[in-house]
Amino acid sequence: MNLQLQKFLESTDFIRAVKVTLAAATPVVLFSYLDMFSVGFTIALGALFTFISDIPGNLRHRINGMLISNVIAAGSTVVISIATVSGWIFYPLFLALIFLLSLIAVYGQRATLVSFSGLMAMSLAFAHTYTGRELIDHVLLMLSGGFFYLGISMIFYYIRPLRYAELQMAECILLTSRYLKLRGCMWNEKANRKKITRELLDLQVELNEIHEKLRETLIRNRTRGGSSNQNRRLLIAHIELVEILELAMATSFDYEKIHRAFHRYPYVLNAYRHLAYNLASLLLHLGQSVEKNKKYTATLHPYKDLESFKKNIDRFRKETNAADHPGTEEVLALVNMFNYVEQQVEKIRVVEYSFTGLVPPRQEVKRKDRELEKLLTPQHYSLITITQNLSFSSTIFRHALRLTLTVFAGFLIGNMLTIQNTYWILLTIVVIMRPGYGLTRQRSFHRTIGTLAGGAIAFGIISVIHNSTVLGIMAMTCMVLGFSFSQRNYSIGATFITLYVIFVYGMLTPDIREVILFRITDTLIGTALAFAANHFLWPSWEFRSLPGFLENSIRATRNYIGEISVYYNRKGEVPLSYRIARKQAFIEIGNLMASFQRMAQEPRSRQKQLGQFYELVVLNHTLLSSAASLGAFIQSRKTTKASEAFNAITKAIVQNLDRAVTQLSENPERHEEHTENREQLNLRFTELKEIREKEIRASGGMHDDNFKSRMEEGQLIIEHLIGLTNLSENIGKAVGKIEKTGKPSGILHF
Template identity: 40%
Template sequence: MIKNFLQKIQSFLKSSDFLKSVLVTFGIVVPVLIGIQTDHLPYFLSISIGVFLTSSSDVPGSLKHKSIGILIAAAIATVATIIVTSAVFSIWLLIPTMALLIFGISYISVYGFRASLISFAGLLAIVLSFAHQQIGSEIFINAMFIGIGGIWYLLLSTIFHPFLQKRQINNGLTDCFQLTAEYIRIRGKLALASENESQLKNKLFDLQVNLNATHESLRELLLTEKQSSGFSNYKRKQLLIFIELIDILELSMANPANYEQINRLFKNQLLFVNPFIELIFELSNRMDQMAEAMQKGGKLAHRHDLEPMIEKCRESIQAYVQEVKLPKAREGALLLHNLLDYEENQLQKIHSVERVFYDLENQNQVGLKAKEGKKFISQQDYDFNILKENFSFKSPIFKHAARLTIAMLLGYGIGTYFSLQNTYWILLTIVVIMRPGYTLTKERSKHRLYGTLIGAAISRCDCSDHSKHIRLRGFIHPIIDFGSKFYSEKL
């Protein structure tokens, strides 16, 4: 148990999420320290807020896409801050301004995942505009420093991009190994029918969704940069492994096992099916071992026990034919032969991945030219017509933007009517938990409630010095905000 716990900690410390969190923390803390030293803390706090807002748009992808995303997030946060802070002193001006801004910023999520995180940055900027209100020229100065914070984070992200990208690719391949192994393992469980079939099929569907997202991210990371200059040995290794992983998944999806037929023919003769199921589980275990080797950067241990398992499967087919006799055994034997062909093909694919691990230096040069690589990437269309096509209640993003706008206006109205302290906390909660899907919104609501209760318990802890208690609360509240935002981004 302790070993597994230490392994999880080690995996977390090697993850790209940890490196990014260190980068964001550095980007936030440095301006605060400079502000304290120069006695201009309010201005430098605005820079930290700019880092906090724009960091959400820094998701895996090419340097070009990341840079554009960060700049757009910084621009939206700056403009939203100026507009809301200028209108906050007139309720008749503020309400329509908020409605237009919230809906417009939410609506840009139609352009995909990165756009949805840029939208999230803009919505957070609207919320934080209520926390510290300025007047006159201070409005533009504060917004300018938020924009500078975005540029400061862009600089950090550009400097650390090679290190972050390497970890993102390694983590993506590790996840791909693990998800594919689990996919193959669940297919084996379905053949046994030892668990609820509908639950297993739902798991398969979820795994396919996660695998598709992981593949798309890896395609962009592996195929958008350094194509014209070729691949290093390490880069070549990653591309070869990725290609084989896609083949393994496609082979598994293209050979759907007839589970009902297996259960019908071998319900009382599972001993003939067991060698095949054991081989499926061992293939998935082998992929888990590859995932561990990829994650730790170590060598992959040799295994010589998989080929003998293929021979046991052949012997099982012969034993089944001898016991049941032809022609009655024909249907079952044909089913087992098809299953054996599928497993042999999967084993060959796994051996191909093993050869990449064992002997990278002797691999032929593998690479794709820039034009060829683009064929394997789903290019996001940013045509203005997409906005027009989705401008109806048939679009889930349009409905989500409308719901979010109404909810935030109602939340602000309730907080203002009852003169609640820190009304913007209501808006923050709405932004964090409301998603286009009801299920995800429900889950976030529960997690937000748990986080609020834990944060309240910590902030109410007794402090001997009242001033320390004030500082403690002021320190914890931003952490709760940041934790909520980070958790929602991960989901």
């Protein structure tokens, strides 16, 4: 329990909650003593609006995001205040403001939060109308609150500038440990491998997201402001963790076949499984120590386990006389397994060294700053991005239009029903509605549960406690807990936020029961409107966008395979283009899996072709794994010259994927490029095998190390090419079974 509490208190969510509570509570308490509560409350609002966009990342982006949030929130308040007293012009201004603020989200996650800040300020502007000098004073106080929060945020940052990166790194290490543990579970004979594969797919989505956050933080910190020793160590660890994941993905085994081959020699697989679990445990312990900010002490010794596995391989060779037949499938499988864990041990040790002060030099960290920046996902803030999204094919455009109409409907309903606080309906809609149906439904449910629970708890407490000081302390406590849990568990977060709001009103309003009733009523109305709108107004059903994510993923994997082929032909140092292609392929497979996850949350009637898409998700994941496996093998070995047969087969694989992409395209063009048929490919495979046999006959000795290396290379390259060819063909067949779905039109969808 103490460990969980410590983890919670060290978390980024809790620190952010403390910052905003400090920034919001300080002016309220201070000005309340001066009998100027409204001044303190306005400053607190400015701090809250600025806090919303203060998400971790590059420092320059954080500061810019907070400044823009502050200005947009103040600007939204000015527009609503002026429009409210301007008669008929109110409605077009109101609608235009909602739509434009919603459309800002096209620029990414931080922009989405800036947009949310503006929408929150717009909603709360209806609580009180300001004009003239009063409006100017109100806006200036809001801006000062934003700057006050910015100052507090920077103080926290400079006290521990890389703590966020360390926490993200700890989470990355723990998720990677879990990934390796699941891969180890695959070796259990009775393992449910389909279920484990599904868990691995879901886990990779999380890992892709956290890798992108770490790239943004660590690489931009290095390129913009120089590289501290601590930043360099974290960057080294990040590079290795990415490669650990890619190597784990890259190395796939036919588990059933291997179990059949070694069922009489269980000690071999037991030694391998023991080593695999220990590697996962090592990362687990390391991640926990980084998370707790404690000195890491190594307790596991993977090199000893690796040596033990090697001894068991030698024992197997002696017992089966395999030493005289190094080309058997069993021996090659063991060699492949040993090479995989040996590379993993080396990479995991580098991560371990990064936190113990013994960091070996890494070529990637010595690269020029501009090359490191190329690994980042580019962000474009041009006006063209907005204009390109002004169509019903854009999910953000449809969401902006949907949100505009829903907020307007909530405003009209609130006025017609003479509800006390109409802006609560607007706030509920703004908070709940998301572009996707699944997330909106989830947040609607959690918001309702949280509001009802918070209202019931608050009613009981307010009935007993009437002391304003006690209510103020409880309000601040609930504020911290509410913001802390908002990302972890939205229903719990909503419960504490409801408690916080009611306690504040309890300090100001004698009839708190009426406040609770209106709070619950407004929340239910807003929730119902948000849920209905996402279901009926231009819904973003995932079956419409999933083919696009699939197309992007296949195209990215095709480019990656092309880079592997180029590298195998040219040899030498791994080029940056190879790394960028690999990174993009992993990002796109993550996007594809995230899209499939969203589809699985939608109504069954909208989960069209779910089985077919899942088959393609798994096939594409397996294709990427096989491609990464080939790339990892080529990087880790001194390989021979690429043959014409190799190039012909890789070209055919790329062309198979090109045809699949063409089939998925809305406006497919006829693919005129010459492709080799299956019979011709079989001849190419035969040619590769003949080259290998020729090397065997020409070899001066069966035990020559160069001979063994060439033989292993030939066998494994052939196996990889066969696998990639079959997968590329299967993807083409599976794509052919997908029924085309048109682009979203500008009509209501039911």
